[in-house]
Amino acid sequence: MNTSPEFQTYLPLTEVTYFILLSLAPGPRHGYAIMKDVRALSNERVVLSTGTLYGALKRLLEQGWILRSRDSLPNHNGRERKAYQLTDLGRQILEAELERLDSLVSAAQLRVAGDAS
């Protein structure tokens, strides 16, 4: 886990950024796969439009948190697709956010458990 203070300036992440980074954690994905994955990860709560998705991807690319590359699999129309993947920086920021969320949940659990006893 990364607790470097330089990453703390980026936190907390917005919900959309968090889910997009989380979706890219296992490996590269193309736009539509990210959209579907974010929906599934959030239990259908966060449903991205293409405008929101690509606005966020543009900002993540500019910040150097993700990379854009050619997808090895074209879509069913045979058109080339672009894939997005996490950079080392992006992964470190995601890990820092997970750690932050973890500490929040731990604090809440401790307090709730203490109140119950």
Place this chain on the structure above:
Amino acid sequence: MNTVIRLLSYLYELLLRAYQSPFRRQYGEEMQQVFHEALEEAASQGWRKMLLVFWRELHDLPANLARESRDGPIPADGKSIQELENSLLADQPPDSWRGAILAGSPHLLYALGLFLPAIAGHGFNPLISLLSSSFTFWLLVFMAILYAWKGGWPRWSHSWIGYGLVFILHQLNALFPSGPLALMMIFTWLTLVLITLLWLARRDWLGGLLAALPITPMWVWRMSIEGTSNRSAESILYISIGLLVALAVAAIVRVGRWQTAVWLILAVILAAGLPLSYGTSLFNNAPTIEQGEPDGMSLLIGVIGNYAAILVFTAPLWLLALWRQVRQWRAPI
């Protein structure tokens, strides 16, 4: 189902035009692919799901546009912000007489189409039937837009584009007369109007102003006609208003100066709006057996309400004119 996919894909392509060109160039094609894939998947669950996919795009559009404008530089088609401001607010070169007449004619033709039959009486007259046929008018609108498209959207075409938007509203009203779908369609239409007007205003702000004009009296006109079209005296008044709007638009296009345009349009809205708004209010407050004659106060509220609606519709263009005026006041002498 394929037709719905094609239609929604086309509308989506139009929506994409609202984004700044650098963003569109970089992500537009990919966004279209993703939207298409989302539509195809939704198609298996019915057309409502497909509409929902499109609705989501519409719903997020204003926030996304605002975010892109705030985050990125705003070079519109390669122009810097300063160049864009200057081009928006510069006086336009005067158009030809032909352009002026073409720009003004749809307003007069529309008024003639609506009110001429009431003046002509019941006898059949082929010329009046032709002029008053809505099919003839909308066919003309379609042909004018097609011709303008091939000619690179000259300024005269903007009045016709405004009527084209009104035609789309007519069709949506006929297809979806009531219910939540009708509301969704009205919202879609308003978004389309906003995008079209902004697109026109970015190319030529005077053109944007002219395209907004058919939409403003139209709302009032469409309602007022239902109550008053059978009276010849009122029909003459309404045709005169059509002529007044047509003359004002022709003058604006011919002169090309923004001050002339703003003052003429203000005069037209004031002159045309009062009788039209009064007509609408009278119609909306028509006497009934239970309620008797409508009182003066409800008529006044109706007139003010209609003026407010007109001002809201033209607000972006008024603000643009005001912005230019403020800049002129603040400019060093």
